[in-house]
Amino acid sequence: MGDPPPEALWRIYGFDLSKNSPRVMQLQLHLPNMHMISFQEGQDIQEVLNREDADKSIPTEYFNANKVHEHARGILYRDFPEWYTWQKGKNKKFWQRRRREGGQVGGIVSAHPAEGERYYLRVLLNHVTSATSFDDLRKVYGKILPTFCEATERRGLIEADNTLDKCLTEAELFQMPPSLRRLFATILVFCEPSDVRGLWNKHLEAMSEDYRHINPCTFATQQMVLIDIRNMLQSMGKDIRSFPLPEIDEAHDTANGVPREIFEESTIELDHEDATMLDSLNAEQRAAYDEILSAVESDEGGVFFVDGPGGTGKTFLYKALLATIRGQGKIVVAIATSGVAASIMPGGRTAHSRFKIPLSVDDGAFCSFTKQSGTAKLLRTASLIIWDEASMTKRQAVEALDNSMRDIMSRPELPFGGKTVVFGGYFRQVLPVV
Template sequence: MQTVDSVLCETLREAAEKRGLIEADNALDECLTEAEQFAMPSSLRRLFATILVFCEPGDPRGLWDRHLEGMSDDYRRSITCPITVEQKVLLDIRRMLQSMGKEITSFPLPKMDETYDDTGGEAREIIEESSIAVDIEDTSLASSLNPEQRSAYDEILAAVDSGTGGVFFVDGPGGTGKTFLYRALFAKLRGEEKIAVATATAGIAASIMPRGRTARSRFKIPLNIVDGVSCSFTKQSGTAKLLRMASLRIWDEATMTKRQAIEALDNSMRNIMGRRDRPFGGKTVVFGGDFRQVLPVVRKGTRDQIIDASLHSSYLWERMRHLKLVTNMRAHSGPWFADFLLCVGNGTEEADEEGNIRLPEDVCVPSTDKESDIERLIDHVFPALNTSVADPNYITSRAILTTKNDNVNNINMRMIERFNGEEMIYHSFDSVEDDPHDYYPPEFLNTLTPNGLPPHVLKLKINCPVILLGNIDPANGLFNDTRLIVRGFQKNAIDAEIVLGQQAGKRVFLPRIPLCPSDDDMFPFRFKRKQFPIRLSFAMTINKAQGQTIPIVGVYLPELVFSHGQLYVALSRATARRNIKILAVKNDENAKKSKPRKTKKQKTSLVSTTKNIVYKEVLNA
């Protein structure tokens, strides 16, 4: 038991530490040492900043002293003065800490000499947004807009140019070109050296916008949001200055967020602009989304509570100019399937007496009530898995979507067993705050997997896909739900590559991070799990997939969908009808048979059925 990797340890504790079963006292030091082996100083500096913010280091100055050489290797190649090198590293880390919402003065690091800072004291937010380079391909997008997009483009720019402001809502199903429109607007304004702020509710949606951020992180929206609150930035802050200077602010996937978050931004902008009588202080703001998709999550909320939490119920809704996009969807998904998707999204698809709709036979994997059903779905979505693992486009262009986390975990475990390659297993370190009598032993805590937290046992292999849990560094692409590929691992550090969005190709190091469930009422105690903030992402919940385009999709429905828009979101993630497969497992609720329907456009019989939940109140606004 005391032998690990053919080396005899002096104690059982040392052996357990080497196996990763208990946390070592020097884990953070070893994490940085392991990351140094990959010889990426800029990534190492970001790891150091991440450790300062999230990992509760007991001796930050000691970590600095021991790892300054590794963090400064690139600077030392061209700068001979050690003081200048140290100040360059400090400036870099200060910028990283600020992007994570912290100041370097909060940590016991060497004193900074401001003479080395060439920003002239300008706010970081302004520097970041003003320095965005426009992608040369985006400069020509305006000439390719369809008539609906062009009308919206012209109307929004007219509001910007006039200086009178306006509030717009761009409404369109997936495939109608909302992101295409946003990119054209950003290219136009940024090309004129104006500031245009790109945000989205979901991290994955923000990552595909040019220099996008989550709305919560950009606008400092409080976590516990209630009626009447404001954002947590002051009139003198860099965020306030940015919002005053910006010509345009775009918030995509706004239908996913609670109306109180949007109203908080409205309250704050009226305040900083000094114009309480105008929505958003008279500035131009564009919201985008699709009410057919999943609405804001209200824990244990009733239908009325969920609708009340949506943008549709906000006092701002009637003040918005609605811009509808519908063109392109039929080309995106194929004419018949696009019509079917809209009927699902609108709640108008014909249902039987049990309220179940019928699914197209050609996109269904027949259910036989056998364990092999899910294996056949996996084979459809991930063909030739182990001959394609080195291709990041293969592994990130497909996923299986399902309703609940238990189903996700089951599929991910099946997939990682199929996946070839070197394996590493990480165990979390679980604890309860304020439990002096040890009422909750680690063995019990290890069995818990709260929503939003990584599993106790995390099994990884080289080139396997994962998603990030939490907004680690939104300014640099590390959002909640960012998709990554594992490129390397050590005992205390994981080397991963961002594979989707504007930061695709960037390599990052991830440490173990203490995480707590976002829902404080989930347990009668304060639970903390220290683990790498990732999950496997061969499969994910339907809700997490919202905002993403996944070219090849499998939909696994072992039970019925349970909220508005879930079925529509699952079916509309794929880029074409031929790229989607659905396994709706037969049971007493969703196996009801009805006479197949034939139409002039579609003569294929429909044999699989499932529930579709649509709150038509939010669609008829």
């Protein structure tokens, strides 16, 4: 059946049949060849890629409209929905000019400065008209620049900020190269520098000073610095490929494809004093040491709690266990609830940092790492997990680790997936909060 007479009349005269509230359209924003494609579960990927509309998106069809329609060439991307309407059908995606100019909706394009090139693409789209391709957006005075960031700077749409350069220059006076590399990674993640490559070129020499003593080759030292910064960015949840830095030659990666988390844990240097602590354990410490070590060697798993007030030798016991098991070439994950307690143990980390425990954790929660992540591979490889000051953390945090361990180990019937876990603390030192 067709439309009722009143609705048919409204269609004939082009009146609005519905309204959009708020009266804006969320426009897509993606880098070249990074648009999303929807498909049915189980559908052949090659069949999806061969679809007629596989390479089409709202931005690419905006460029195409600028090629085809002369009227479109003076309209900014964000204003496009006021003059054109987005049509999407079977194997068809395109912009169609509205029947009445000055439509009801505008467009909104979202991107954060920390997103790097995607943010600079947004700046260009909000200021440049008549672009017919991504390359056209990067063209300034007839020259196609390598990045959207450089095109934005050349057009004068962003201002240069030398504050970050001064920060690194000042840090070079008193900081060692590893600290400079961490500062550089922190700046990349949190400070949104407009000229990343300029900062890199200017401060590479200071950041690579320690590596130059090991290897005089300039390219090799550059690769060592890049790999170190990449690992730091990964720990902050970022990918170095999202920043305009030189490409990494994996041949210089001493980890040889081993996940960063496992490589870091397996390269912790053993303290010779810790190795001799075994002979100094008292009777109670030795009993706990023997029972925990027996569970590790049998690979049967188990959950232990070392109870005792401060100063009774819990950390002494942890160090003896760490030295013995790591001395056998095995991996031990040492964490604590607080940063101070974590710093006392060799290779110690806070629980939230190592296990990616959410800050707001509820009953039934999981840690925020995937089964394919480096953290999951580390936990599967680990022979022992030591968690100090467990009495100070929320119950839900421990349960989140338990749920995640059962999942990644594929042993849901065993506590912590069958791993040997040692908790430590003293509940009588934890004050009640009313």
